[in-house]
Amino acid sequence: MIVMKVSVVIPVYNEEKYIENCLNSLMKQEEKPDEIIVVDNNCTDQTIFCVKKYRDIKIIKEKKQGIIAARNAGFNHAQGDIIARCDADAIMPKNWVKKIKNDFAENKKIVAVTPVFQLFDISLINKSLIPFYIYNFFRN
Numbered sequence: 512m513i514v515m516k517v518s519v520v521i522p523v524y525n526e527e528k529y530i531e532n533c534l535n536s537l538m539k540q541e542e543k544p545d546e547i548i549v550v551d552n553n554c555t556d557q558t559i560f561c562v563k564k565y566r567d568i569k570i571i572k573e574k575k576q577g578i579i580a581a582r583n584a585g586f587n588h589a590q591g592d593i594i595a596r597c598d599a600d601a602i603m604p605k606n607w608v609k610k611i612k613n614d615f616a617e618n619k620k621i622v623a624v625t626p627v628f629q630l631f632d633i634s635l636i637n638k639s640l641i642p643f644y645i646y647n648f649f650r651n
Contacts, residue, residue, distance in 0.1 A: 515615060516545040517608050518591030522573075522581030523549055526599035527557040534565055536602045542609040545591050552581040558599075 519537060523530060530549075537547060548569045549562045553576055562570055573584040586594055595611055597603060614624045 515593055515612055516591040517593045517595055517611060518546040518548060518589035519544040519608075520548050520550065520582065520585030520589060520594060520596045521599055522552055522578055522585060522596075523554060523558050523562075523599045524552040524576075524578075524581070525554050525556045525558060527554075527561055529600035530558055530561050531564075532602055533597065533599050534562065534568070536604075536607075538565070539605055540603070540608045541606050542612060544595070544608050546589065548585045548588055550581040550585040552576060552578075 521530075521533065526533075534547070537544060546569065547565075547567070548571060549559075551559050551570055551572045553574065559570060562568055569588065571584060571588050573581045582596060585596070593611060593615055595608070611624060615621055
């Protein structure tokens, strides 16, 4: 069995309200990510201070403002066989990394996966899966 390493990339810009919940969810994974990279996209709040509380998390700086530049900087630094990206306000289910590894192990033709997601910080559709199903319906 081939062991695949997973790098998680998290672009951040002033995410001090959310980043610790995200990182805590990654620390509680059934199978831990092999690498977590937080990309500081010019934060002016306490986001990076919060991240520095965690051991073994790489922090890189991307001066060019924007999610695409920050994401790409993280991808370029990632060492894993699989790169997983999440938002700083995301809370990952405990089997997230394990599921990613299993998906890639089960089908060698897979090049990308996206999980079911819930939006938890929008009151109108609080914890709803409806946006996920709408997105998947219209993307095809």
